[in-house]
Amino acid sequence: MALPVHIEALDKAFSGIGVDEKSLISILTNSNEEHKRSLRKGSSKLFIEDENGFERWDQSSIKILKHQFNRFRDAVVLSLLHPWERDARLIEKAIRKGPKHYNVIVEVACTRSSDQLLGARKAYHSLFHHSIEEHLTHIKGRERKLLVALVSAYRYEGTGVNEDVAKSEAQILYEAINNGDKNKLLDHEDAIMILATRSKQHLQALYRHYSQSYGKTLAQDLEGEGILKDTVECLCTPQTYFTRVLEAAVKEDADEESKRALTRVIVTQKEQLVQEGFVPNKIQDILLGLYKDFLLASIASGDIK
Amino acid sequence: MATLIAPEHTSAVEDAEKLQKACKGWGTDEKAIISVLGHRNAVQRKQIRLAYEDLYQEDLIKRLESELSGDFEKAVYRWILDPADRDAVLANVAIKKLSPDHHVIVEISCTRSPEELLAVRRAYQARYKHSLEEDVAAHTKGDTRKLLVSLVSAFRYDGEEINTRVANSEAKILHEAVKDKEFNHEEIIRILSTRSKMQLMATFNRYRDDHGTTITKNLEGDSGDEFLKTLRATIRCLNDPKKYFEKVLRNSIRRVGTDEDALTRVIVTRAEKDLKDIKELYYKRNSVSLDQAVAKDTSGDYKALLLTLLGKED
Numbered sequence: 216m217a218l219p220v221h222i223e224a225l226d227k228a229f230s231g232i233g234v235d236e237k238s239l240i241s242i243l244t245n246s247n248e249e250h251k252r253s254l255r256k257g258s259s260k261l262f263i264e265d266e267n268g269f270e271r272w273d274q275s276s277i278k279i280l281k282h283q284f285n286r287f288r289d290a291v292v293l294s295l296l297h298p299w300e301r302d303a304r305l306i307e308k309a310i311r312k313g314p315k316h317y318n319v320i321v322e323v324a325c326t327r328s329s330d331q332l333l334g335a336r337k338a339y340h341s342l343f344h345h346s347i348e349e350h351l352t353h354i355k356g357r358e359r360k361l362l363v364a365l366v367s368a369y370r371y372e373g374t375g376v377n378e379d380v381a382k383s384e385a386q387i388l389y390e391a392i393n394n395g396d397k398n399k400l401l402d403h404e405d406a407i408m409i410l411a412t413r414s415k416q417h418l419q420a421l422y423r424h425y426s427q428s429y430g431k432t433l434a435q436d437l438e439g440e441g442i443l444k445d446t447v448e449c450l451c452t453p454q455t456y457f458t459r460v461l462e463a464a465v466k467e468d469a470d471e472e473s474k475r476a477l478t479r480v481i482v483t484q485k486e487q488l489v490q491e492g493f494v495p496n497k498i499q500d501i502l503l504g505l506y507k508d509f510l511l512a513s514i515a516s517g518d519i520k
Numbered sequence: 521m522a523t524l525i526a527p528e529h530t531s532a533v534e535d536a537e538k539l540q541k542a543c544k545g546w547g548t549d550e551k552a553i554i555s556v557l558g559h560r561n562a563v564q565r566k567q568i569r570l571a572y573e574d575l576y577q578e579d580l581i582k583r584l585e586s587e588l589s590g591d592f593e594k595a596v597y598r599w600i601l602d603p604a605d606r607d608a609v610l611a612n613v614a615i616k617k618l619s620p621d622h623h624v625i626v627e628i629s630c631t632r633s634p635e636e637l638l639a640v641r642r643a644y645q646a647r648y649k650h651s652l653e654e655d656v657a658a659h660t661k662g663d664t665r666k667l668l669v670s671l672v673s674a675f676r677y678d679g680e681e682i683n684t685r686v687a688n689s690e691a692k693i694l695h696e697a698v699k700d701k702e703f704n705h706e707e708i709i710r711i712l713s714t715r716s717k718m719q720l721m722a723t724f725n726r727y728r729d730d731h732g733t734t735i736t737k738n739l740e741g742d743s744g745d746e747f748l749k750t751l752r753a754t755i756r757c758l759n760d761p762k763k764y765f766e767k768v769l770r771n772s773i774r775r776v777g778t779d780e781d782a783l784t785r786v787i788v789t790r791a792e793k794d795l796k797d798i799k800e801l802y803y804k805r806n807s808v809s810l811d812q813a814v815a816k817d818t819s820g821d822y823k824a825l826l827l828t829l830l831g832k833e834d
Binding site: 333336337340344345346348349351352360363364367368369370371372373375404408411412413414 | 638641642645649650651652653654657665666669670673674675676677678679681706710713714715716
């Protein structure tokens, strides 16, 4: 008979993000058929009673397990890829998977340096025999224009901002959001031009002017506006964006896509993670196994140059 | 084919010394300047500038700027720059005009290779502390702005693959747009600024096969609308750049008072590329050689430099 503590341990091994491989080895290799039968009977989450009298593995659990076991693999692959190939593949996958994933496109386009983004565009040519812009034009939704503009940017990265222009462009955005039709924001040519062509320093100055002039942040005013808010955050306050994404990943009811962001953000942002400290504490408890070891070690080594 | 005649082996130090001698003292020996610089390719010119800086602790370009004047000075300045830097300067000049020269932006973004355009964008940032696209966006408006920003931001796939289905459907879209003049500007801009050049050629060919006439012929006629003008230039540059350049040259010379800016720009930017082919087109079209037309319409050192770049043997 399997002890309740073993049943609990089995459940626990699969109940975080990642898989507790050590625990599984110790439970399963020490279990004879009797034990395993009671493990199965005791694990109502993983097994169901089949009409033919045996404990059958629940289909949806297998799917979840597949994701869980793949996390370490995905972290390894993502970590080893050349950043250009990595970002090109992230973008391509996001385009294919649809609107819920477009934030990844925004993330890559807006948080990489200008030369890194260019590199991703070149890698995209090699890998997919099309430009990113071409593939993006198959998106029928209204996000297309913004996304094409963001991936095409080669932003100036020097200092020196014209504060007057930043202030007047803050006003343009304010009017677009508050006086215009909020639904039409994605079609607002001036807003898109500002967000897609100005340097990050300029946009950060604009962000400051916006708060000073209007008593709320640009991100607050874009609450609920999906990728527009993501765009502004990634360009002006990336730590806010990444913190939000990481916290969503470790939430109680986080879905698979949110969890996948953990791998992506930690692997791609590890240098910044150490400095900015926006990794939620919860991560220590909720990660499991080799996946946990890999991610925590990534964060710890983040400032190795 | 290029028209520039440049010897294979040159000495940057000797060249720098010749140039310094030409600028020394009272007056300038323009002929010497032309005989050196007019026969050096981009790599050689760069080496000369480095050698000059090394020998005389002075920027050759600044020196020449102070010694020379007028159209000749402008031409030498443009000629001596690195191609990417030159394009950045040309773009900035075009943008900053009171009435921006949209066709120059089109020219640069559509006739250079994807990698060359990237180099232009880098050079532009280095020079002007702004991105090319933000300056274009700040100085243009409406659909013209959308088109131009998309064109300068494009990083087209450089491969040979063609999708005939896409060529077919996009030829249709372009035809609808051209015919009805109810332009779905978004779709046109999308097609022209994202497709690879090979794909666009296939689309333009398909257009011609389906409608018995080239798309550029169908766009002829009405002037006025700035977007239309820019659109025409875009399609011409993408469809047949040499023919486009021939036309620019023809117009620049034909005008009462030559358009030296355009003349200089085309000769300087194409001398190391395909000016020979453009000359052949020019002769076919005008029954007079480009050399003759330039000789007739320009004078002095400016003329001498242009003719040298056109391949005149010394």
